[in-house]
Amino acid sequence: GTTGVRSLETVGLTKAFGGVLALDAATVAFQHGRVNALIGPNGSGKTTFFNCVTGMIRPDSGRTSYRDRDITRKAPHAIARAGVGRTFQLCRVFPRMSALDNVLAAARTTGPWSQLRGARRGTEVDRARGWLTRLGIEHLADVEARNMSWGQQKLLELAGVLMSDPDTVLLDEPAGGVNPALLDRIGALVRELNAEGRTFVIVEHNMELVMSISDHIVVFDRGRPIAEGPPSVIRSDERVLGAYLGV
Numbered sequence: 194g195t196t197g198v199r200s201l202e203t204v205g206l207t208k209a210f211g212g213v214l215a216l217d218a219a220t221v222a223f224q225h226g227r228v229n230a231l232i233g234p235n236g237s238g239k240t241t242f243f244n245c246v247t248g249m250i251r252p253d254s255g256r257t258s259y260r261d262r263d264i265t266r267k268a269p270h271a272i273a274r275a276g277v278g279r280t281f282q283l284c285r286v287f288p289r290m291s292a293l294d295n296v297l298a299a300a301r302t303t304g305p306w307s308q309l310r311g312a313r314r315g316t317e318v319d320r321a322r323g324w325l326t327r328l329g330i331e332h333l334a335d336v337e338a339r340n341m342s343w344g345q346q347k348l349l350e351l352a353g354v355l356m357s358d359p360d361t362v363l364l365d366e367p368a369g370g371v372n373p374a375l376l377d378r379i380g381a382l383v384r385e386l387n388a389e390g391r392t393f394v395i396v397e398h399n400m401e402l403v404m405s406i407s408d409h410i411v412v413f414d415r416g417r418p419i420a421e422g423p424p425s426v427i428r429s430d431e432r433v434l435g436a437y438l439g440v
């Protein structure tokens with residue numbers, strides 16, 4: 194990928210819930226073309242960061258830009274259309290819909306721009322089946338999401354996100370609750386999709402996965418970044434160890 198180009202960037206992003214400062218003037222820049230990870234102890238503001246940059250909650254102050262375009266006040270669908278896709282920690286799929294219908298439904302929520310782009314590469318159904326195949330769950334196309342394993346549901350959610358052909362994909366705990374075999378597949382998939390030009394920002398607690406798939410790691414503590422760098426540096430950073438051990 195092209196490193197040096199900015200993907201998602203925030204300047205002074207701040208969000209308080211009552212007396213709790215979830216984001217404390219967080220200034221972060223994720224580069225295009227990388228697998229970026231966002232790590233930090235529970236309550237350090239990672240989910241709030243994702244929610245702010247995807248337009249799901251409004252920051253109290255600060256700015257967000259994507260590829261140098263301001264997206265601070267944009268609605269979630271507009272941010273998705275600009276090329277930023279995301280998955281959720283608690284996996285958003287429709288339990289009583291088949292896998293195929295879930296992927297089609299996800300595609301519809303991101304609207305005309307993605308449909309226009311998709312139209313050049315065959316019908317929506319072909320593309321949906323294509324993503325299910327790519328993610329190794331095509332045999333479950335007609336199975337209701339509720340009858341799939343947790344890991345399979347996460348892959349299904351990702352298939353839906355990929356339908357809008359996002360340049361940047363935010364993954365919220367992709368490994369959480371997923372069995373080890375599927376974990377390897379998710380890791381390999383992220384690297385493959387990245388090699389094809391997609392940028393990732395991944396919130397993840399599984400350090401083995403983070404260290405093995407990331408190019409760049411940003412560490413949050415108390416609502417702001419305290420360290421960043423490649424896995425080799427982050428692994429031995431004293432501030433990181435301190436944040437996790439509560440020193």
Ligand code: ADP
Pocket residue numbers: 210211213214215233234235236237238239240241242
């Ligand atoms: P992380 O994802 O790193 O675990 P969060 O962004 O979920 O951190 O939370 C950061 C802080 O903000 C925590 O203290 C959390 O309790 C608080 N918080 C997050 N969302 C809300 C909310 N909707 N209402 C009140 N407090 C919240």
